[in-house]
Amino acid sequence: MTQIPIIDIAALQSADPTRRAAVAGAIGAACRDTGFFAITGHGVAGERIADTFAAAAQFFAQPLEAKQRLAIGTHGHNRGYVALATESLDEKAQPDLKEAFNVIWTDEATRPPNVWPALPGWRERVQAYFDAVHAVGRRLHAAFALDLRLPEDFFADKIDRPQATLRLLHYPAAFASDAPAGQAGAGTHTDYGNVTLLATDGVAGLQVRRRDGGWIDVPPLPGAFVCNIGDCLMRWSNDVYVSTPHRVLPPRQERYSIAFFLDPNPDALVSALPGCVPPGEAPKSPPVTAADYLQQRFTETYKHLSGKRAGA
Numbered sequence: 581m582t583q584i585p586i587i588d589i590a591a592l593q594s595a596d597p598t599r600r601a602a603v604a605g606a607i608g609a610a611c612r613d614t615g616f617f618a619i620t621g622h623g624v625a626g627e628r629i630a631d632t633f634a635a636a637a638q639f640f641a642q643p644l645e646a647k648q649r650l651a652i653g654t655h656g657h658n659r660g661y662v663a664l665a666t667e668s669l670d671e672k673a674q675p676d677l678k679e680a681f682n683v684i685w686t687d688e689a690t691r692p693p694n695v696w697p698a699l700p701g702w703r704e705r706v707q708a709y710f711d712a713v714h715a716v717g718r719r720l721h722a723a724f725a726l727d728l729r730l731p732e733d734f735f736a737d738k739i740d741r742p743q744a745t746l747r748l749l750h751y752p753a754a755f756a757s758d759a760p761a762g763q764a765g766a767g768t769h770t771d772y773g774n775v776t777l778l779a780t781d782g783v784a785g786l787q788v789r790r791r792d793g794g795w796i797d798v799p800p801l802p803g804a805f806v807c808n809i810g811d812c813l814m815r816w817s818n819d820v821y822v823s824t825p826h827r828v829l830p831p832r833q834e835r836y837s838i839a840f841f842l843d844p845n846p847d848a849l850v851s852a853l854p855g856c857v858p859p860g861e862a863p864k865s866p867p868v869t870a871a872d873y874l875q876q877r878f879t880e881t882y883k884h885l886s887g888k889r890a891g892a
């Protein structure tokens with residue numbers, strides 16, 4: 581395979597179950613292969629995506645002091661601003677050459693509220709994008725369920741109060757010329773959760789590792805989302821679906837991306853799905869709540885780090 585598949589998911593909203601099943605089958609095949617695929621026909625308007633990139637550019641253009649007032653280290657709970665070169669997605673490598681702004685899913689009652697910049701209208705624009713990609717992520721889960729021979733709504737009540745994070749990412753070009761060997765935009769890593777939906781601005785850089793160890797360049801796909809399976813869904817599917825390592829090359833040119841990480845509700849029980857365990861075999865991993873699983877992953881990462889990892 582030299583490319584990730586591009587799948588039109590519009591028919592997931594069709595009243596015709598055979599059309600829904602055909603899309604689910606294509607998604608399932610990609611999830612069993614590299615776990616990466618791009619989607620079109622997702623219903624999020626190109627203007628909405630472009631507006632979120634504009635909001636990201638507006639945020640990152642602010643003076644560092646304004647951004648630092650929202651620093652994740654001050655506010656906690658994975659919300660707010662992550663300055664340049666403070667996290668390493670590959671904990672053995674140099675810090676990533678990127679800055680980020682994180683927005684989490686919250687009901688503001690049982691979860692902490694987000695922190696927002698003092699830019700008029702900014703919150704509403706970014707929240708609208710969050711809600712739109714969350715809806716697409718839920719639709720993808722209906723496809724996963726169909727493909728895995730589960731009731732189509734199997735995941736619905738397990739991802740409606742999710743541990744989801746939207747990350748506006750900025751890879752400035754200025755650092756590229758000084759980048760020491762081995763310092764990437766984002767180091768090689770897998771994502772932790774169920775599925776990630778990524779919008780890119782057309783600047784190349786993202787690479788996905790093939791099963792044979794070679795790297796596939798993800799091409800610019802305007803209007804599409806690049807989707808990938810995370811470690812939590814891999815575990816839930818008893819490794820039937822694959823969470824694949826990926827990286828972002830050192831930024832030669834300024835680059836923006838927007839990643840939405842959909843991780844399950846904290847109390848969702850991640851227990852090997854019945855159809856994914858061959859008869860007579862034991863599940864590869866014991867059941868765990870999504871909260872405990874993600875906590876464990878963050879703790880493992882923090883053990884190796886002097887800085888902080890936030891998200892992924």
Ligand SMILES: O=C(O)CCC(=O)C(=O)O
Pocket residue numbers: 749766771778780786826827828837838839892
């Ligand atoms: O910016 C990108 O293209 C990908 C970023 C990524 O993989 C991540 O933040 O987990």
Ligand SMILES: [Fe+2]
Pocket residue numbers: 769770771776826892
């Ligand atoms: Fe990632």
